[in-house]
Amino acid sequence: MEKAKHEYLDLSPAFNPNSVAIIGASEKPGKVGHVIMQNYVDIGFSGKIYPVNINAEGKIMGYQSYKRVSGIKKPIDLAVIAIPADGVPATLEECGKCGVKSAVIVSGGFAEIGRTDLQDKLVKTAQKYKMPVVGPNCLGIMDPLSRTDTLFLPTFKIDKPKIGGVSFVSQSGSVGSSTLDLISGEGFGLARFISYGNAAVVDEVDILHFLAHDERTKVVLFYLEGVKRGKEFIEVAKEISRIKPVVILKGGTTSGGVSAAHSHTASLAGSAAAYEAVFRQTGIVIANELEDLLYYGKIFATQPLVTGNRIAVITNGGGHGVLASDALYQNGLVFPKLSKKSETTLRKTMPALVNIAMPLDIGGEADAQRFGAALQTVTEDSNVDAIMMIALFQTPGADEKLADMVIQYSKNGKKPLVVVSTGGKYTKSHTDIMEESGVPVYESPTQAARALSALINYSKYRNTGV
């Protein structure tokens, strides 16, 4: 069932629906169809909500309910299907017949347990009606701006992200939900989330194509176990990487992982080396571990691209300066040679005991004013490509004025800036504010250096195509 070149399924109706039919909607708390109904009610979905339940007459959660989709007789952009697997093929067929524009099938019980017969029926129906169908066996989609949310996990167990520019795609539901939960604690927000499960119809190629052309998506984070259409994947990966960064964490890169991935999503995880080669060739940013999705996500979401690798380090702690130096050099980054002008300016603005060299240790008593002076000087130095500022809030001079200075700088910042702050409650109260204001903050020099390295390598790809 190979698709013709450049034929992609359009996910717009699913992500920007004016009307949603929730098939399997229920009054009973705990039921999947109840959680999904509740989501649409709670997030204030502004379109029409049509609960559908073969057993329910009258109303569900205050909304007029229908026994069948065909009974609605209004345009439907998205059908969310949450009924037992056996009933899904006929229901999808009915959706197609009624002109439903897109569907998300959260129900499991298809290819993942050997019921390829049921799944094949879904594929046929989707093809017949050219309907983008997400799933089955997935968490589905979430979009905090258009307010669509098919996640059926208990709502009190998972924090939901604010609106932002980062889209997150996960082949795995568990990686999807736990990472969404983590993303909610980050300063950058979410554009689109999609967990696509068995990928019977909509697959990674369709998703990347949609996100490439989605204006709200500035950065894509992706947990991937395997690719079905290799050629098309390469084509779409090249296309999207020319427009925006895509960070991929590939599951199944070792013998143990490959076998686990196969039994998890029946993915042919394939040779790790082959995937790595494809990713490098297509400009994909490679995440080596789960944490990288967040570390890389936040620098791409907030900082401008930069191709140079000369990083100025400003620190109020000597030991962190040493660790930052190691982290930079381990990641292919170097210190700048500051210009004579910078050296002269710093000599004038810094206390006598400050050694004008990299890393620039401005002293444990440094305050917002001293940090600001150092930051301005290195920013204006054309030998500096990007800046790592280490602000340890345990010190006497580091306070809310320092956080505010960084936020103001960041708003007009012409060079990429990352902040390193390590600590407990007092520190976190300041890093939270900085992150909310778009400053990428890392807990260690290593995290920050790896993120800078990812930014620079991707920027080079964008500039040169390699």
Next chain:
Amino acid sequence: MEKAKHEYLDLSPAFNPNSVAIIGASEKPGKVGHVIMQNYVDIGFSGKIYPVNINAEGKIMGYQSYKRVSGIKKPIDLAVIAIPADGVPATLEECGKCGVKSAVIVSGGFAEIGRTDLQDKLVKTAQKYKMPVVGPNCLGIMDPLSRTDTLFLPTFKIDKPKIGGVSFVSQSGSVGSSTLDLISGEGFGLARFISYGNAAVVDEVDILHFLAHDERTKVVLFYLEGVKRGKEFIEVAKEISRIKPVVILKGGTTSGGVSAAHSHTASLAGSAAAYEAVFRQTGIVIANELEDLLYYGKIFATQPLVTGNRIAVITNGGGHGVLASDALYQNGLVFPKLSKKSETTLRKTMPALVNIAMPLDIGGEADAQRFGAALQTVTEDSNVDAIMMIALFQTPGADEKLADMVIQYSKNGKKPLVVVSTGGKYTKSHTDIMEESGVPVYESPTQAARALSALINYSKYRNTGV
């Protein structure tokens, strides 16, 4: 000034003082001598507190104050010296004369700014009186059990750890204070903290020797930039590694880092390869980044040693199972081949859809009971050396009962167990409880696998000496 073999300075009087003289004590908030006085008052130091200030008559913060140490005329276990550098040598000499048993000099202004003349005087005095002197230019020491605390950072800016079995040593004050702040958020507590600054008298060799024989210290975490006495270091490292694990993060392992370390603590950071060779040969656990201190610290603080590398993975999320598999195999660990008996038991206790294989994905709906059954079976299997349990709390079945089951298991656990839980507020509320109860919890399979690998490698060293 080489010390004779096996001649170590004894730090006991500094860490278990019955009386402390605070030289430079002050009524003025913000002054270093004020913060230190406040520490001893706030933590309820049970011994005698003698404030000393040349300019103060009468009382300081309610305590009888003295113009000079010689005026006290009582036994003094520890003198904390927080006065301008120029006055320190004479003051230390006076301490020696009065029989003060140990000193911590927090003042800066010595070798680190070129005043080797002043520092040499301290060394001579310390040698004359065989006095263990920590510093100068350091944060000093902290011990939550004996309630000694010379840290002079603003107390509201740094969380202080609870009492525990992990000692933390830092050549750098900034790494010291920020990491202490982080350790306060961890379930394991602190035995002894020491930031030793210029190491004029007490150095890493003395400290490791003291900690080797300190019953309260079960694990040592160490941030080190350079070693002064190579031979003695190797000797003491071998000695302590045979008794308890020492995790060292070495600053200055790259060209950039070496030069930064030199200007920071005048350390001859030396060849990274040479240090690595020494660490491996002496059983030191090598931390590659700041985070490793915490990741390794918590597994060593809570789990038994184990030399085998067969790790059973139990998970309620398929994607995390794949990532765990990759993380294990990347770190030299493998899956066990479960015994026939285990397979039979699991087949009986797990639902039909659960594939009895590694990683054992027990399903997104798994609850405490199912997790418990799986955990018991793999624990009893002699093919299993240690267990990684992935508990994603976004799922319907994972709740406080699951956290409680893990805590109970862990109390009687005969095999090392690490838990992976990734998520936001709901997850954290459960992982905090587990950590407080001695279960090591990690945010990603990679962190957990690296910690297990560190545990196993160290256990092998303990068993075989290599």
